[in-house]
Amino acid sequence: MSLAHIGTVARLELTQRLRSVSWYVLLGVFALVLLGITGLAFAVYSWGDAVGAGVYSIVVNIVLLLVVLVSPTLSGNAINGDRDAATLAAVQVTAVSTGDIMIGKLVAAIATGGAFLVVALPFLALSLLGGGANAAVLLVSLLVLAVEIVVVAAIGVGLSGLLARPLFSVATTYLVVSVLVIGTLIVFLLGGMAVRGEATSYHRPYDSSGNVDCERWESNSYEVPRFDLVWWALAANPFVVLADATPTELSADGYPVDLFGQIKYGVRSAQLSPLEQRWDECDPSGGVTGRTPQEVLDSTVPSWFVGLGVQLVIAGSLFAGAWARTRTPARRLPPGTRIA
Structure with missing residues (x-):
């Protein structure tokens, strides 16, 4: 060359x-x-x-x-x-x-x-x-x-x-x-909805006076989509690769400040199992006893290099095949292909 x-x-x-x-x-x-x-x-x-x-x-x-x-x-x-x-x-x-x-x-x-x-x-x-x-x-x-x-x-x-x-x-x-x-997103959404599991939700009960009983827990079970089992489908999405590879900036209250971080946080959250949820009204912070965005990012795995690798394999394979097909003299071409 x-x-x-x-x-x-x-x-x-x-x-x-x-x-x-x-x-x-x-x-x-x-x-x-x-x-x-x-x-x-x-x-x-x-x-x-x-x-x-x-x-x-x-x-x-x-x-x-x-x-x-x-x-x-x-x-x-x-x-x-x-x-x-x-x-x-x-x-x-x-x-x-x-x-x-x-x-x-x-x-x-x-x-x-x-x-x-x-x-x-x-x-x-x-x-x-x-x-x-x-x-x-x-x-x-x-x-x-x-x-x-x-x-x-x-x-x-x-x-x-x-x-x-x-x-x-x-x-x-x-x-x-x-x-x-789009296909990776469809596989993720449909796959997560198709695979379902039984989740358990824990919460504090109320006594007869309407006050929260902080000494006991109550639970109930229900079916939830298992997106944590199909999150890998998003790995090869170009927008996910871009967001997941880019360093995340967090605001003073601990949340992503840009679209890169928001996409990454959403995709990484999909890796977490939804089979157990806790609502603790006795917690001073109140609400759901969940993880902060930083904790989610630290406890999940990046996937951008896998997705980028899949893209490079697809692009490289197609490019190598075209190289072989364009080489002269051509041994085999599709019927009706114009040569000169």
């Missing part, structure tokens, strides 16, 4: 994008969406002390949302689109190798996904004016976001090399990404 050849392939791919007016319209619409989201985020977090941290987390998650919505369209026809236009064979007969083509297409797809992050940079900088943001949160969240852009791009390029029809490969890319984003 040659860096010069990779750069040439990537430049040709990006030139086709930049010539399209719709590409600039798309980025302009994205900027307007971010402007509105940033304004609403400031209104949502205006009550807290870490306004900047909250707004920043929302903007980063919106960037990830736009990447998973738009990137499959831009990368899902990278190879078979050129094959349909009879331009791929013209490149393959030059000194450019299969690796140069594959890596160049991937670099171009990553660059188009990264363009959304570049557009979002002013809004990310604006969010920091609210204060409360942590340097570690900024670094880790942007790093994980960049990895997710690479994963989605690799899935799109891989499927574009494996499938003969551009429309079908784009649709399949959306399907794979949807499985990671």
Whole structure:
């Protein structure tokens, strides 16, 4: 492989994008969406002390949302689109190798996904004016976001090399990404509701005068969903990976100050067994004798590296398969595939 050849392939791919007016319209619409989201985020977090941290987390998650919505369209026809236009064979007969083509297409797809992050940079900088943001949160969240852009791009390029029809490969890319984003959530919700267990709730009884009897406990049993048995289904969700990998900032009262922490706290809480609940009216703090967010985070296990590993295996397998399918001379191609 040659860096010069990779750069040439990537430049040709990006030139086709930049010539399209719709590409600039798309980025302009994205900027307007971010402007509105940033304004609403400031209104949502205006009550807290870490306004900047909250707004920043929302903007980063919106960037990830736009990447998973738009990137499959831009990368899902990278190879078979050129094959349909009879331009791929013209490149393959030059000194450019299969690796140069594959890596160049991937670099171009990553660059188009990264363009959304570049557009979002002013809004990310604006969010920091609210204060409360942590340097570690900024670094880790942007790093994980960049990895997710690479994963989605690799899935799109891989499927574009494996499938003969551009429309079908784009649709399949959306399907794979949807499985990671929405499918994992569906499996978690339906799986947790399908698997049920008997929980026991303990509470203090009341005496004949209506006062709480702090010497005794009463209990009752009921069925509850067992989300603690299927929480792992969320591990490969890109938004869960982003939130779980990002360090958590807690407010003075012990609760997450941003969207990263709130998602992480929700997913980690799903790991806890719901089979025993206690309401102690005699406790000076009152209410449920549960764990604080910090205790929940400390007593549960992170899953972001497992989820990210699953994503990388999927993206790497599809990309490797496309590499083998694009190699020349081709031994076997789908029927009706155009070569030149």
